[in-house]
Amino acid sequence: MVLAQLGGSISRAIQQMSNATIIDEKVLNECLNEITRALLQADVQFKLVREMQTNIKKIVNLDDLAAGHNKRRIIQQAIFNELCKILDPGKPSFTPKKGKPSVIMFVGLQGSGKTTTCTKYAYYHQKKGWKPALVCADTFRAGAFDQLKQNATKAKIPFYGSYTESDPVRIAVEGVETFKKENCDLIIVDTSGRHKQEAALFEEMRQVSEATKPDLVIFVMDSSIGQAAFDQAQAFKQSVSVGAVIVTKMDGHAKGGGALSAVAATKSPVIFIGTGEHMDEFEVFDVKPFVSRLLGMGDWSGFMDKIHEVVPMDQQPELLQKLSEGNFTLRIMYEQFQNILKMGPIGQVFSMLPGFSSELMPKGREKESQAKIKRYMTMMDSMTNEGKQLLFISNPKLMNDSRIMRIARGSGRQVREVMEMLEEYKRLAKIWSKMKGLKIPKKGEMSALSRNMNA
Numbered sequence: 510m511v512l513a514q515l516g517g518s519i520s521r522a523i524q525q526m527s528n529a530t531i532i533d534e535k536v537l538n539e540c541l542n543e544i545t546r547a548l549l550q551a552d553v554q555f556k557l558v559r560e561m562q563t564n565i566k567k568i569v570n571l572d573d574l575a576a577g578h579n580k581r582r583i584i585q586q587a588i589f590n591e592l593c594k595i596l597d598p599g600k601p602s603f604t605p606k607k608g609k610p611s612v613i614m615f616v617g618l619q620g621s622g623k624t625t626t627c628t629k630y631a632y633y634h635q636k637k638g639w640k641p642a643l644v645c646a647d648t649f650r651a652g653a654f655d656q657l658k659q660n661a662t663k664a665k666i667p668f669y670g671s672y673t674e675s676d677p678v679r680i681a682v683e684g685v686e687t688f689k690k691e692n693c694d695l696i697i698v699d700t701s702g703r704h705k706q707e708a709a710l711f712e713e714m715r716q717v718s719e720a721t722k723p724d725l726v727i728f729v730m731d732s733s734i735g736q737a738a739f740d741q742a743q744a745f746k747q748s749v750s751v752g753a754v755i756v757t758k759m760d761g762h763a764k765g766g767g768a769l770s771a772v773a774a775t776k777s778p779v780i781f782i783g784t785g786e787h788m789d790e791f792e793v794f795d796v797k798p799f800v801s802r803l804l805g806m807g808d809w810s811g812f813m814d815k816i817h818e819v820v821p822m823d824q825q826p827e828l829l830q831k832l833s834e835g836n837f838t839l840r841i842m843y844e845q846f847q848n849i850l851k852m853g854p855i856g857q858v859f860s861m862l863p864g865f866s867s868e869l870m871p872k873g874r875e876k877e878s879q880a881k882i883k884r885y886m887t888m889m890d891s892m893t894n895e896g897k898q899l900l901f902i903s904n905p906k907l908m909n910d911s912r913i914m915r916i917a918r919g920s921g922r923q924v925r926e927v928m929e930m931l932e933e934y935k936r937l938a939k940i941w942s943k944m945k946g947l948k949i950p951k952k953g954e955m956s957a958l959s960r961n962m963n964a
């Protein structure tokens with residue numbers, strides 16, 4: 510079961526429970542059984558699921574709940590908290606500091622996506638003003654150095670490796686020293702993987718770790734490995750002190766739940782997820798927004814972060830102000846389209862903004878999406894300013910037939926197409942109207958705000 514399906518099943522179970530006239534033991538059990546089934550199908554470890562079920566039952570004691578308590582809310586909150594607990598080990602991972610050299614060692618099985626992830630991690634930080642560097646200490650897999658070199662060159666990230674040296678410890682140490690001298694602040698060491706867990710791999714990992722003294726060891730795990738995830742993660746944790754996890758291939762038809770059990774096995778947080786083969790298909794992982802999204806509650810944290818990243822600084826306060834007033838106007842939609850087209854690659858940029866991803870910009874159909882957005886913009890160009898300011902949700906009648914015909918004529922488009930654009934606007938406005946009442950963040954308060962919105 511892919512994670513989206515898992516989310517759907519859990520939300521349905523909660524919804525069904527909410528539909529019941531009286532919530533008693535039987536209704537609660539049915540709901541929990543449904544959720545248990547969904548989690549097991551997604552390969553979350555059995556022990557964790559059972560624990561979760563027991564905990565919820567302990568928290569939600571229906572007999573003890575005084576009359577008047579909102580039982581549904583309490584149960585919903587308990588499910589949310591327990592899911593967060595599975596994913597949150599309770600302590601943050603080491604956070605590197607910009608300007609101060611940190612050594613980050615990547616470990617994982619061959620094929621897990623380790624080398625790709627090293628570059629994604631470097632690239633992500635480089636975009637944020639860091640000075641990352643890559644060291645290829647994988648001397649086991651033929652072609653590993655070439656792969657890293659190729660990725661690093663593409664992203665203009667300095668790299669270190671050797672075609673002739675076969676001692677991974679030596680390369681790792683030399684690479685780290687070289688980049689420390691060059692004042693790199695994020696020195697990423699890619700280590701060997703193996704097809705399966707074996708003593709030689711763990712010994713090599715241990716030696717590289719001892720010699721380079723990494724500030725953080727990141728365990729990279731393929732999301733499709735299912736129930737094996739827990740044991741695999743634990744085996745790595747026993748050999749080196751894993752401090753964080755990155756789960757890759759979350760875009761595929763994988764059973765992500767298994768890999769998420771890795772958190773419990775390593776007692777380390779998932780810090781990023783890989784969502785594609787490209788360098789920028791990489792997302793920060795935050796537990797609460799992730800669970801919110803899983804339960805269909807919307808990912809407002811990702812939304813805020815993307816606004817921060819995508820919308821030009823000088824436009825941010827105005828946009829947030831308008832959204833907080835519940836004013837998602839056509840002009841705002843127009844401006845966000847402009848931002849999308851400017852930033853590229855389309856589909857990536859706004860993929861986390863509610864409504865902009867799956868329906869407006871389906872993956873793999875970027876060209877069509879781009880053309881569609883341009884078409885919508887031409888139509889909006891032919892509207893008067895007053896038209897653009899119309900609030901469709903509160904004032905749908907204002908966009909009357911004659912206005913629609915004028916827009917179609919002015920832009921040389923069919924009435925049907927204008928209607929389609931307006932439908933799109935209505936859909937987005939409905940989603941974005943949830944931002945109404947938003948507290949406008951001051952500079953630097955963005956993540957705190959996101960946390961509040963998800964709390």
Ligand code: GDP
Pocket residue numbers: 617618619620621622623624625626702757758759760761782783784785786
């Ligand atoms: P390594 O052996 O662990 O270093 O794995 P690689 O980095 O060579 O990756 C193995 C394959 O997985 C490559 O084809 C990558 O392009 C692919 N890959 C890595 N991360 C992701 C991801 O997040 N999504 C998808 N779809 N593919 C990925």
